[in-house]
């Protein structure tokens with residue numbers, strides 16, 4: 001299978017690079033100074049123990065199908081573990097088991113229980129074990145849409161709260177809100193604060209966050225926010241920190257730095273780290289053991305054993321598959337019409353903070369683009385110009401600058417009209433999309449025609465810009481929803497369920513009840529349903545399991561987008577782009593706000 005190949009190749013190719021990047025010499029082991037939960041026992045400890053058990057969802061009895069069967073997993077002190085999974089859901093489920101979110105049967109026996117290392121002296125797993133997850137939220141806390149475009153404009157008062165205040169506001173040492181100004185602190189309190197302050201400064205410097213602390217939180221890019229959440233979790237001093245997909249959304253530069261920091265923390269046990277990785281993530285050099293989660297089973301062992309077994313299995317799977325994939329991009333030399341034409345485009349914030357600098361970029365119909373760039377290089381900002389969400393999309397005027405969308409200056413095309421011409425998948429949209437009870441998959445897909453977030457129209461296919469649809473258009477829309485459901489619905493990814501009726505049943509399910517992966521694939525259907533002239537796919541595979549990714553890649557390559565549609569894929573991973581250079585793929589790279597075609 002493609003991903004297995006990627007995993008094995010990447011792990012061997014990149015490991016040398018990572019090894020070279022690990023800079024440990026000047027690291028202060030935090031364990032020497034932080035001991036809130038630390039035990040003195042020096043014998044080799046067992047950190048996690050799940051002995052030959054089944055794992056169930058809470059509320060399911062032992063006669064129900066377990067999420068995992070016969071799990072035998074022991075993590076000992078000194079080992080470095082990553083959990084990898086072909087499906088994001090299963091990997092996350094195993095990690096959540098460590099937080100007590102799933103039921104282990106029979107339960108790990110006392111006195112040690114699930115965490116033997118916390119038994120002497122007895123400590124509470126609730127305070128000593130933390131999880132930071134970067135997966136999309138499958139269930140929203142509310143049903144309302146929140147305006148994720150707020151960050152692009154003049155920041156509103158309620159959005160002004162800075163990174164320092166929002167994530168680290170509880171700490172007196174940062175002088176944000178002195179909690180106890182009147183009281184004199186004891187010497188030991190002052191010493192502890194100094195230690196935390198050192199850690200904070202060290203981590204924010206190493207993770208490139210120092211210069212961002214006083215920016216509004218909403219202004220931070222995805223990668224910047226993710227790094228800040230990790231620092232916040234470390235400052236709360238857990239003994240075991242479980243990080244689900246810490247590399248997702250991080251660029252090539254930041255990955256080795258973060259991994260180096262995590263390694264340093266892990267070897268000083270402050271905290272120990274267990275990482276969840278996607279199949280396509282390179283396995284860091286310092287990881288010694290893997291728990292591979294696949295088809296309801298957990299294969300745990302040394303890294304070499306597990307990778308070798310997985311590679312052998314992947315080879316067997318690949319031999320069975322026919323890989324007759326047609327090229328979708330025609331080899332014609334003829335240039336299509338310009339869908340986007342940018343000339344000397346700039347985005348500047350307060351205090352002359354320049355985020356995009358003189359961008360020249362033309363996207364033509366039929367083209368496939370890979371938009372690349374480090375965290376914070378301006379990719380999301382650039383996309384928000386294309387979608388017209390960014391207020392500065394209106395201000396690209398003058399004799400030397402312009403932003404033309406669909407052959408018209410941005411100012412001459414209304415935002416609702418733009419929304420109906422562009423299909424978008426992005427982490428911001430996925431997080432913001434309302435999950436209201438009673439709204440079906442069909443209706444969510446149907447919102448894609450008008451680019452809205454609230455279902456409308458008698459058939460759940462919208463009402464168009466004019467507020468009413470002719471019968472022909474309405475029928476075309478209904479047929480299109482059926483088509484994308486056929487192409488991307490469960491009949492294409494749920495093994496053993498090729499029956500078309502399953503798509504029909506799926507279309508009636510509540511969107512809010514779907515898994516994160518299912519929601520992602522529904523939002524992809526929503527982006528494609530109107531056959532928009534421009535398709536923007538930002539972190540499109542997020543949360544999807546392997547079968548869904550394969551189905552979606554196949555669909556995109558084999559007719560899911562037509563020859564006259566333009567597609568831009570934003571991803572830090574070359575392997576994630578459904579097309580290669582051999583298919584005519586073009587690459588545009590942002591570097592510190594400057595753009596170049598590679």
Ligand SMILES: Nc1ncnc2c1ncn2[C@@H]1O[C@H](COP(=O)(O)OP(=O)(O)OP(=O)(O)O)[C@@H](O)[C@H]1O
Nearest residue numbers: 219220221222223349355375376377378379380381
């Ligand atoms: N309102 C704002 N004020 C100041 N700076 C901002 C504002 N909005 C965004 N930025 C900055 O613009 C830069 C580009 O952000 P953007 O989200 O476009 O990056 P990105 O390339 O998409 O990053 P990632 O890969 O992490 O998602 C970041 O450094 C960010 O902090």
